[in-house]
Amino acid sequence: MVANTALRLRMAERRMTKPELACEVNAEIEALTGKLGTVSERTVHNWLTCQTRWPPEKMRLALAAVFRCTPEELGFVPTGRARSTTEEDVRRRDFIAAAGGTAVAALADTAAAAPHRIGITDIQQLQARFAEVIASDHRHGGRRSIETRAGQLADEALALQERGTATQRIRAELYASAASFMSSAMWAAIDGRRFDSALQHHQKAAALAAMSGDSSIQFRIWSHAGSLYRHLRRPGDALAANDVARNLPVARRDPLFASLGHARHAAIHGLTGDTNAVRRSLGHAQEALDRADPTASRPLWITSFYDQSELDSLALAAYLSAGSWENAEARAHRCIALRRSAMQRSQAITTVRLAHAQLGQGDLEPAVATAMSVPAEVSAHPRVVGMLTAFGTKLHDLAAGSTPARLWTEYAHDTWRTTA
Known part of the structure; x- marks a missing residue:
């Protein structure tokens, strides 16, 4: 079968599908004539396979506007009748008159002038x-x-x-x-x-x-708002904002979005100390994640970070806030094992949270060793600094003057002095 290679290449350059091209051409026809075009996916298929070698005038003008070139440059070949200058001019004038305007005339004369x-x-x-x-x-x-x-x-x-x-x-x-x-x-x-x-x-x-x-970007923004209010320690506002995200169409349609919404809800419930609510939300998050199709097309922002390790990270945050130290430590170890290597800051945050979970159980030496394992170049991050400072304060409250406390004080002083 003969193919219109020129049009196919133009579409490939823009990563444009047949339905997308049909939509764009129809929109252009509407802009020119006031009436939506009738181009379908089948129409585009006929162009690509040369079953239609010279589309009607309205479609040619619309194609010229979409790609900013002439129909001939798109691989279309005028028919014998179309080569008649008189007939072509008559049709062009009729079309321009029907569209009501000089703007269409300018587009018809040259795509470069558009x-x-x-x-x-x-x-x-x-x-x-x-x-x-x-x-x-x-x-x-x-x-x-x-x-x-x-x-x-x-x-x-x-x-x-x-x-x-x-x-x-x-x-x-x-x-x-x-x-x-x-x-x-x-x-x-x-x-x-x-x-x-x-x-x-x-x-x-x-x-x-x-x-x-776009409900997917709305989800990201309102989910971020929930995290913002959680960090501000305003659980009521955090739950309300996260509920906006969870009730969006994309969260009802795609289990991966639903899972993230439930997991962040669990982290917010941790602030209130409601471990039952934490467990329920995490259960819903895991069930949804297990149902999510890993091959589905999704925005980069969610596929680049949300997976089992991130769910465990949010579970860690939830259990840590609720004072459930053993559950927090278990989630931390699994999160670290599964975390993607590129997410250095997230790995550092998880490591400091693990140190907090160990400290909560009275395991002073392992907690200090874990906190000291955070790479110096990441420990200067504002969020990590705050968490390490809080770790040192808790350590000294629990065991001021102890060998682990002295070791941590020396390490923190030397490390932050070096990275300052």
Whole structure:
């Protein structure tokens, strides 16, 4: 079967599927004529297989707008009738008159004269930058530079709205990208203990996510809000915010999202000391995680961190807050064994929590050895510093003057002096 290689390559460059191209072309036809086009997946298939070698005029104009090139450059070949200049001009004038305008005439005369078209390539570039922010957060986390950069990228995504034309779907993607960046700025502020900034970022992120209509990014933002209020030790607000996330369509549709929602609920219940509620939520989280399809397509931000080890990490946080030391230690060991190597900061946080769990059981020497195993380059992280400081305070409250307490004091002094 003969194939339209030129069109196929253009679609491949944008990673565009047949249904996506049909949607874009129909939107362009609506913008030109006021009536939604009728292009279907089958129509696109016919173009790709050369069963349709020269689409109707409206479709050619719409294709030119989508790809910003001529129909011939897309691999289409005029038929014998179409080569008649007189007939072509008559049809073109009729179409322009029906569409009511000079804007269509300009588009028909030359695709290069059209305004910049925001398309899937622009979205993919934003998504690549978002992946870089996620990777930086996993390596470092909490840094003000990550927060600032994520905020700048959100502004860049919004600025694209003003620099060109786009379909409704692409505009929604732009809002979702901006919301994604703001959610990362929010999390960096939470992780860096800049809670006032995190609250401000949440307001902007939530508004952008609502405009995008993307329930997966809404889930991330409200789930982060639950974590923010948990760190502020406001369990009532934390549960309410996390409930917003858990009731979104994506959490009802995808067990992985549901699992994360339940696991974070367990961590919040830990603040109240309700171990029964902790166990119930963790049970729901595990059951949902076991049902989740590992091959399903999901946003990078959740697939890059949420798995069994993260569920165990949240269980550790829950049991630690509730004072259930043995359960906390068991979850910590499993979390450390399963943790992905790239998540250095998360591994450090889990290690310090393990030290706290051991200290809670009166195992002073193992607790100090565990706390001292945190790499010096990660121990300077604001969140880790706070947890290690709290560890030292508890250790001295329990056993001031003991050999483990003296050892820890010397180690902390030498380590933080070196990394300061």
